[in-house]
Amino acid sequence: MSLAPLTPACVAVLRRDLTLAWRRRGDIVMPVLYALIVTTLFPFALGPENALLQRIAGGVVLMTMLLAMLLALDAMFRSDIEDGSLEQLMLSPQPLALMMGMKILAHWITTALPLIVIAPLLAGMLHLPTAVMPVLIYALLLATPLLSLLGAVLVALTAGSRRSGMLLALMLLPLCVPVVIFAAGAVAAAQQGLPWLAPIAWLGAALAMALVLAPLACAAALRIALDA
């Protein structure tokens, strides 16, 4: 009798979630299309004035990404709870927090990464200067995993409840305030030619903390959610 070592277990969970996402690639495209359409609507609503769009570009892209991620967040553990695979995951002789970390990573790869890929396109549509583009990407690369991690904890907390979608948005959006402030702050600073490293470093610090704590909280919340 041999128990499964840690690395293959992590790989198994990660590969499973990525395969599942690939089998339903239509669902991956949805948030991307949503972000594209929302960004396109802004010039219609505010007028096609270059200076105005340039000023709001960073913030608009950031908020659009946040809302697009929120759309996909709800489904993070739903199917796993419904078909019993979460029970099997929890009863396996593996650290649940690490397995949750793998699930969050898979979720980030399938929802946030495609959004980051089209971010330059969206920002370009709003005339964000090319020189600021890398800062926007840095900010998104740090802010989106932070949102995935925070979101996962809240999804786990609301896992037992019926109407979790709206509740999730109401709980997550206030928590996003610091993320938005620092990410938008970095882009705005870069646009004005000011040093932008400090807000990026703050995002990095927050991400480091969330990487350690969020999977633990997520695992504990799911244990409680299934214990009912």
Next chain:
Amino acid sequence: MTATSTVAPILLEARALTFYRQDEPVFGPLDFSLRAGEVALVEGDNGSGKTTLLRMLAGLLHIEEGELQWRGRPWRRDEHLGDTLFLGHHLGLKSDLSARENLNVAVGLYGNRCGRGVDDVLRDIGLAGYEDEPVRRLSAGQKKRAALARLLLLPATLWLLDEPYANLDRTGIDLVNRLLTEHSSSGGAALVTSHGAVSFLHGEPKRVRMHA
């Protein structure tokens, strides 16, 4: 109780195990013990708490009242994990993945029982030719078989099977009985809930009654 089971060590022992849901007693106090090599049938009406008992023993529900011993020591979830297999109402299969992919994930998480390959086990369980079919295209009975394949593949001493006979045809029922016999003869134990009449190969099984 047969002669062999009296000498076998006690694996699981419950003393005055009670479960409340919103202060309403669901079952208990329940006393039973399970020795290595024993298969016990959990009996009770609908809503008597059979599934709840299995979920509790699996470690999904925490024990509020009563005592549980595992191999002579107080039951602890982290020691118990990996030594127990739980097959619930939800089969734990991803419908977009094939039976083979589902089992590969299970092996990655739980480890392998005796070096048997996934394909070998799938053939044994009667799913030859359906290895690569997405689980959602399988019939209810075939899904059940795919879930039962975990029993053959993964290492565990204690099996907690909730309605393992549901949806299965005659050969499927024989298959479950064969799995249980093999498991008990190799020193494992199992708790099984079932509504239908069960014919274990070795005469009368031990019974755990939910209501005294």
